[in-house]
Every structure is written in structure tokens, then in C-alpha cells.
Ligand SMILES: CC(C)[C@H](C(=O)O)[C@@H](O)C(=O)O
């Protein structure tokens with residue numbers, strides 16, 4: 023990339039603060055402001071209250087003209103549940119075909135885990151991002167009466183499952199341990215489950231070097247707390263991926279450190295990078311949020327754009343910073359102080 | 370009850386061994402063999418291989434004539450995934466209208482947790498048992514082609530949600546902390562989620578003493594490892610309940626200790642009690658399985674039949690046994706030695 027055309031959606035609450043720091047680090051690692059051209063989009067609770075809109079068509083079109091999107095966090099208690107999630111966050115993922123929802127989990131040295139000393143944790147969840155129970159299929163009948171019935175339909179297609187399974191195998195093949203675990207619940211959700219299973223079998227034949235494993239989602243949560251070291255690449259559906267990645271974040275130091283990429287590997291649309299955490303309105307505006315997850319999302323962004331060298335530099339800076347926290351070399355710092363330190367380290 | 374008419378389904382693998390011990394303890398606490406009349410049903414992998422059947426209609430009818438059912442575990446790698454789950458286990462839960470799937474989680478003193486010292490954990494999950502994505506609604510089209518589409522439909526009714534929510538509130542009201550947490554994902558699964566939410570609000574108005582809390586399922590998994598002490602009663606849907614209770618079991622000493630009741634509180638059909646663990650074919654027949662979860666399921670059975678006094682006696686015996694393991698007073702014992710010790714303690 024010559025100049026990176028980056029769309030920035032700071033969003034709500036701490037999304038604003040952490041995005042500023044992520045951009046600091048991105049600018050520094052790219053070697054200066056000239057290398058990145060940002061356009062900021064004011065989406066989220068404020069726009070919704072002002073206009074009733076969550077993602078105007080014109081904005082969606084403008085977003086398409088960028089190389090990537092950086093998102094802080096959206097959501098506010100003043101907005102009814104589901105409005106910003108379905109109308110903005112999920113709409114972006116679906117409209118821009120972000121079918122690979124990438125969520126690495128790594129326990130960095132020195133970072134405290136609720137599991138005590140669980141050994142080395144370093145895996146990545148490849149969560150399907152455009153199907154499953156997230157498609158918005160379903161409805162309700164006789165709402166508010168004793169005869170109400172509400173349904174939610176999980177939609178799974180060979181097309182959709184195959185492309186994400188293939189992506190996960192490719193990632194597993196490129197990692198030292200070369201192991202892929204499919205997580206589903208095929209003993210109950212037999213139709214979707216068997217599609218996932220057969221697809222992993224078929225695509226796996228093209229990756230003979232990758233060892234394949236299967237776990238029911240309930241068993242997977244057990245292993246995430248009793249033996250997280252067993253995981254290398256996990257591939258799973260949209261809902262199971264949502265659940266597993268929050269749990270994975272919890273055992274590797276909390277969602278304050280968890281980054282994610284909503285990726286379209288075809289690059290026909292911009293991919294979107296965001297911390298796993300939410301807008302945390304209770305601590306917003308106080309400069310106490312940890313921008314690390316947003317900064318690690320920048321690392322994923324760089325890797326997606328083919329700059330593995332710069333991605334590694336950002337990740338190394340974060341790892342060093344986390345180690346310094348563990349030794350007490352650095353104490354409590356403001357959001358911007360953490361960003362400054364990381365920007366200085368990668369610059 | 371004069372004589373307890375108990376149907377016993379030992380099932381597969383370690384199901385056989387742990388059921389024997391559970392019956393020992395049940396007989397002892399009831400004060401002798403005359404108090405319980407058991408009928409054993411050979412269901413599971415063997416019957417399936419012999420006849421292709423999983424739950425013959427005649428057996429289902431016979432089961433209805435009992436006061437309760439004790440189930441060991443079913444499942445074997447030789448049976449295709451889903452056959453015994455859908456054809457036996459879930460068929461029983463649905464046919465006998467086991468809408469309250471009751472799963473207590475308690476960290477007994479001395480029991481090691483992967484969380485180290487997480488404080489007091491003592492909560493119960495009230496998992497809906499006859500709806501959600503478990504209904505077997507859904508299907509597949511163009512199977513095996515690149516155009517395959519597979520769907521799974523989560524069905525939620527006001528009738529089904531209300532009765533389990535009401536049961537959960539009643540349980541919360543009877544516990545010292547009087548707190549109920551609804552777990553769902555209403556920001557994405559908006560139709561089902563809003564039905565659950567409105568129902569909790571409406572029924573909650575009848576239980577003003579119970580404090581109500583809400584968590585998205587992903588956030589709930591975080592709290593289960595970072596602050597499990599916050600939970601008292603959790604009410605949730607069939608699938609989320611499946612996931613949360615395995616995780617809850619993991620943080621309270623493992624599924625070797627987790628009991629469950631598939632309860633029809635109306636008592637128009639027999640309720641069914643079973644350990645959360647599976648048939649564990651790898652360790653079957655070796656007398657090394659821990660029968661504690663099966664024994665605790667007997668405690669749930671007794672409580673359901675109104676014998677809280679006997680239920681408490683069984684639970685106290687288990688707690689004392691677990692404490693003796695922690696001090697090293699007892700070492701590795703066979704499955705039957707554990708059962709003998711517990712039977713002696715309650716007798
Ligand atoms: C906010 C919500 C729609 C979202 C999801 O469920 O995907 C979030 O939990 C996440 O994991 O990014």
C-alpha cells in the first residue's frame with residue numbers, strides 16, 4: 023500500500039478513546055502521518071438518536087471505497103437492544119461479506135489468567151461471520167399473547183461453510199502445530215452439524231498435514247478452562263464462535279486484550295478490525311480504558327494487508343508492554359499514556 | 370411414597386457402573402430394598418445394534434408407569450452421531466415433557482477448581498428442556514452438493530418460556546440470595562430474546578423479592594470464570610443451558626461431579642435424573658469412573674419426590690466424601706468402593 027485509506031468508526035463510549043490510541047500506533051508503525059489517510063464516520067448511538075439511522079446507504083457505499091475499517095465499539099444503554107447490533111455491526115459484517123471472523127487468543131507472559139498457570143495458550147478462532155443464527159431469519163407470531171411463538175433460524179450453506187473451513191485449514195497449515203478443531207453440536211443440530219462435519223472432512227483431504235479434531239461446543243468450553251493449550255485453530259459457526267471467543271478472552275487476560283478481524287479474504291470489500299470488548303459506558307471518557315485490544319486489532323489489520331512485518335512489530339510492542347506491567351515497571355496509566363508508549367515502541 | 374417405582378436405564382459405558390452405585394445409595398437412604406422397586410430397561414447402543422430401535426413405543430409407555438427414571442449415560446462411538454441423542458435422550462425429555470432441566474453447580478470444600486480459589490460457588494441453572502434449537506425443526510436441501518443448505522430452527526413459545534421462568538423464580542425465591550439471572554443473546558436473537566426478556570419481566574413482577582439480572586450468553590461465560598460467585602439461579606434456553614452447565618461443571622470440579630434432573634414439575638409424567646457426564650467408553654468397565662454425579666442425581670430425585678430430608682442426607686454424604694478426598698484420608702478407590710462408602714454414610 024502507498025497510502026492506506028482507512029475508514030474509522032470510533033463509535034460509542036470507550037470506542038472513542040481506544041480508537042485514538044490505535045491510530046497513534048498505526049501511524050507510528052507506518053512511519054508517519056503521510057502513510058495513512060483516515061476518514062472518520064460518526065456512527066452509533068449519537069447518529070441513531072439524531073436521525074434514527076444506524077448505517078445510511080451512502081455511508082456504506084463510502085466505506086466500500088476504503089482499504090480497511092477500524093471500529094472502536096458501539097452500543098449504549100439508551101438504544102434499544104439489537105438496534106445497533108443488527109443495524110450497524112452485523113449489517114457491516116454481512117454487507118461487506120466478512121465471512122472470516124478472526125479472533126486470536128494468546129496468553130502473553132506476565133498476564134494474569136483466572137486459570138492460574140494454564141501453560142502456553144496460543145490459538146485462533148476462525149468464526150464464521152455471515153451465516154448461522156446471526157442471519158436475522160426468524161420472527162414472532164401473536165406477540166404479547168399467551169400464544170406467542172418466536173423462532174430463530176440458523177442458516178448454513180455449503181458455500182458459506184466451505185469457504186471459512188478452507189480459510190481455517192490454510193491458517194492451521196501455516197502454524198507450527200498444524201491442528202484444527204471443529205466445534206459444533208452435531209449430535210443435536212444434525213443438519214447443520216453434518217454439513218460442517220462433511221465439509222471439514224472434504225477440505226481436510228486437501229490438507230493432509232493438518233491434524234483434525236472435533237468437539238461438541240459444550241465440551242469445548244470445558245477444555246478451554248481445563249486444557250486450553252490443546253487448541254491451535256478452532257473453526258466454528260457464528261454463534262458458537264461468539265461464545266467461545268469471549269470465554270477464550272477471559273482465560274487469556276480479559277476482553278481488554280482481545281482483538282478481532284472481520285475479514286473478507288477475497289479483498290473485494292474492506293475488512294473491519296475491532297476490539298472484542300464493548301463500549302463500556304460506565305468507564306467512558308475517563309481515560310482509564312485499556313487500548314491494547316484496539317492496538318492488537320491494528321496488528322490484525324496490518325497482517326491482513328500483507329504487512330506481517332509491521333503486524334509483528336505491533337504485537338511485540340504489546341507483549342513487551344504487558345511484560346512491563348507484570349514486573350511493576352509501569353503502573354496505572356491513562357489510555358493515552360498506554361497508546362503513547364506503544365506508538366513510541368513501534369515507531 | 371410407599372414403594373418407589375423406579376425405572377432404571379443404565380445405558381452405555383460407565384453408565385452401567387455408576388448406576389449400580391447410585392442405586393446402592395438410594396436403597397440405603399430409603400432404609401432398605403423393600404422401599405424401591407426397580408425395573409431395568411436395556412436401552413442404548415446395544416439395543417440399537419440389535420434391533421435398530423432407540424426407544425420402542427412400548428418401552429416409553431411402560432416408563433410412564435413409574436415414579437421416576439434414573440439414567441446412567443448413553444452413547445457409543447459405534448453409533449452414528451445424533452441417533453441415540455435424538456432417538457433416546459431427547460425423545461425421553463420431549464415425550465415426558467421434561468421442561469425444567471435442573472443443573473446445580475456447587476464447589477464443595479476441598480474440591481480443586483481450575484480457577485484456584487474462586488470463592489463460594491453455589492448456583493443452579495434452570496435450563497429449558499423442550500424447546501429452543503433442540504426441537505428438531507430444520508432440515509437440509511441439496512445435501513452433498515455445492516448448493517447444500519441446512520437450517521436449524523429454534524422454537525420458543527410463550528407457554529414454554531413462561532413455565533420454566535416461573536419455575537426458576539420460585540426456586541430463586543426459596544434460596545437465601547434470591548437472585549435470578551436470565552442468560553440469552555437478545556441483541557442478536559431478537560425475536561426469541563425479546564420473548565424471554567418480556568416473560569422474565571412479567572413473571573418477575575409476581576416475585577418482587579427476587580433480584581433480576583440479565584447477561585448475554587457470551588458475557589455469562591466470562592463471569593463463570595472470573596466471578597462465578599455472582600450467580601444464584603440462572604434461567605436460560607435449551608442450547609445456552611447446555612453450554613453453560615458444562616462450563617459450570619468444569620469450574621466446580623468437573624463433570625464427574627455434576628448432576629442433573631429432567632423435571633416435569635407437574636408430575637404428570639416421571640421425571641428423569643442423570644449425571645451430566647457421558648458414557649466415557651474409554652474408561653468403561655474398569656471400575657475407575659466416579660459415581661458421584663450419579664449419586665447426586667439421586668439426591669435431586671429425592672428432592673423432586675418431596676423428600677428434601679433424604680436429599681440433604683445424600684448431598685451431605687457426598688460433601689463429606691469429597692472433603693475426605695481433599696485431606697488424603699481416602700485415596701484412589703474403585704467405583705463400587707465409592708458407592709459403598711456413600712451408601713454406608715447415608716444408611
Ligand atoms: C455485539 C454483538 C452483536 C457481537 C456478536 O455477537 O458478534 C459481539 O458479541 C461480538 O462478539 O463481536
Ligand SMILES: CC(C)[C@H](C(=O)O)[C@@H](O)C(=O)O
Pocket residue numbers: 209210240454455458459611645
Ligand atoms: C448428549 C446431549 C444430547 C445432551 C444435551 O445436549 O442436552 C448433553 O450434552 C447434556 O447436556 O445432557
